[in-house]
Amino acid sequence: MATKKDSNVPAQPGNDKTENLAPHTADASGEFMNTNTGLRINDDQNSLKAGERGATLLEDFMLREKITHFDHERIPERIVHARGSAAHGVFKVYKPMAELTKAGFLNDTSIETPVFVRFSTVAGSRGSTDLARDVRGFAVKFYTQEGNFDLVGNNMPVFFIQDAIKFPDLVHAVKPEPDNEMPQAASAHDTFWDFISLMPESAHMIMWAMSDRALPRSYRMMEGFGVHTFRFVNAEGVSSFVKFHWKPLLGVHAVAWDEAQKISGKDPDFHRRDLWDAIESGNFPEWELGVQIVAEEDEFKFEFDLLDPTKLIPEELVPVQRIGKLTLNRNPDNFFAETEQVAFHLGHLVPGIDFTNDPLLQGRLFSYTDTQLSRLGGPNFQEIPINRPIVPVHNNQRDGHMRQTINKGKSSYGPNTLGGGYPLQAKASEGGFTSYPERVDARKVRARSKSFFDHFSQARLFFNSQSDPEKNHIVDALSFELGKVKAVSIRERMLGILSMIDKNLAAEVSFALRIPVPQDPELPVNHSIPADGDPADYDSLIVESSLTSSAALSMANTPKESIATRKIAFLAADGVDEKSLLAVKNVLESEGAVVEIIAPRRSYIISESDVQIPVDQSFLTAASVLFDAVYVPGGTNSVATIEADADAVHFLNEAFRHCKAVAADASAMQVLEGTYFAKKIPADFSDETVIKEGIVVSDDAEKLARQFVLAIAQHRFWEREKSRKIPA
CATH class of the missing domain: 3.40.50.880 (Class I glutamine amidotransferase (GATase) domain)
Structure with a gap:
């Protein structure tokens, strides 16, 4: 087997994504027009005809190229997170984190890691409003010296479902109803609340979605969360659990619901414009990256399961350590080429960061690749300039739709001798990624851990943590949304769910809807059970958390x-x-x-x-x-x-x-x-x-x-x- 020679070590790549994109950037200033093959165009205003009033000729290859390209200018819209806005920036760590992780960009304080950040709404189409009541996506692509790391998150720390197999159902429920394609970018309709009322695991996320967090004043004034529990792994192979947070330096602020509806009419691009204008004026948005660290031996010491994506770790139990700063300092040059074509993926990792067995995270790993293959045309979406890492890419993957790289040499397989054995596998000591060797010893089952069955304690914690105005806004939001639901049975079922979160909350929403709170919730409470399962085994219990409130959960406590x-x-x-x-x-x-x-x-x-x-x-x-x-x-x-x-x-x-x-x-x-x-x-x-x-x-x-x-x-x-x- 060949060994790695110094002559084959690539030159240290530039750490500037702007330089990285430069070869792929075109500026037509002062240039003549030409076709995609470089042929200079004499007339771009008239098609080739048989006489001035004659038929257009099929041989007009310039017309065909122009029209064909126009016909294919739009790629399939993202199923979720379709409406987005993005910016370039940099991240710099405050101090080396070697005790926790061997990730290079979290240990070298001398470099600024380039990033591309995309914010988005979830449910609406590309043409919807920025101010819909919705979750906001907060996805960060780090272009590190060890490859791209994508931290794909939201502005809320938990999610609606616990298992990725339910994701298509959730999205189908919240999207416009299939018979009439209404309403757009709104959850206030029967199909969504029908689903939610049957899935008590959504109770915690519903509290967040009905709160002011769903109506941010600006992308620059909202938090971001990795949602899932990840692993940090240090050079000695020691693992710890980590939750990622983004803390905006401008504080966390929202708009009022009535105001949001009016902004949607006055300026549906309000958040996009706000982000763009701030960067153009030099008021660069800033966030600090925070982490909550849990030692592996403490995995089971909490009243909730760390792997449950419908749960958060209260900051009173595990404080957030702020370890670095993200600054957005440049707007994209081309919305389509960058913001639309950027491809985020939870599976884009670097050494020192790894997965856990969160069942929602595990399923999303498949979904992201599959989505990009469909949306961006094939397996070479990583070669699109905005997706390219800043380090050279060498492997035996070849060909495919829209391949950009011209690979030289005879061998495209390994092991080989014709190519000298290259490209080589990298040892862990040479920066090669190795998965954390977690012990696995279990039977194959379709089931959920009983530690996932408490659906209401953290929903109650969130509601109890809100200020009085914030609680009033949650009541108003639930009253509005359920007031749009036509099926009385769904409204009644949801009041039963709300009564398991907080009886006063249920009573106030009940008063607004003029429907009494059921004396007992409809049974079974939990409908997410296997066909052969016993509903009694899956029904959620009223579990009281030892923590009654958390100051970090209220926006009233923001700087x-x-x-x-x-x-x-x-x-x-x-x-x-x-x-x-x-x-x-x-x-x-x-x-x-x-x-x-x-x-x-x-x-x-x-x-x-x-x-x-x-x-x-x-x-x-x-x-x-x-x-x-x-x-x-x-x-x-x-x-x-x-x-x-x-x-x-x-x-x-x-x-x-x-x-x-x-x-x-x-x-x-x-x-x-x-x-x-x-x-x-x-x-x-x-x-x-x-x-x-x-x-x-x-x-x-x-x-x-x-x-x-x-x-x-x-x-x-x-x-x-x-x-x-x-x-x-």
């Missing part, structure tokens, strides 16, 4: 120190007080906020001192739901114009309804007096800045600006909903 990248609307018109406008604008922008001037007409407004101030949008194109807060500057004529403008008053009322911070110069009080929230403002505000439920009024612009910053950083003042009976 609220920054207003960086928040969009603030200034409502102004001709005659605006330039000083009050600029004073507040300068403070907000110094804190990283983005200020836009909204006026009755586009172009510019003229201040009291005859200065032209550019206008970003008019009331015709702007909407309060696209902003995080609103400010009304002073100026007699401007104030009078804004007060008389119905769109401006609606803008303020809607911002208040959605619990956002609202501020006004004291001289603009007459504008606020025309709103329905005027009574929230005390009569005497002249001496001190007033901040009450996020309303800030002052005649001191500097003081107002500072208080306004504090109010915006709170994100929302959800207490308005209950006291003012304003559903947001």
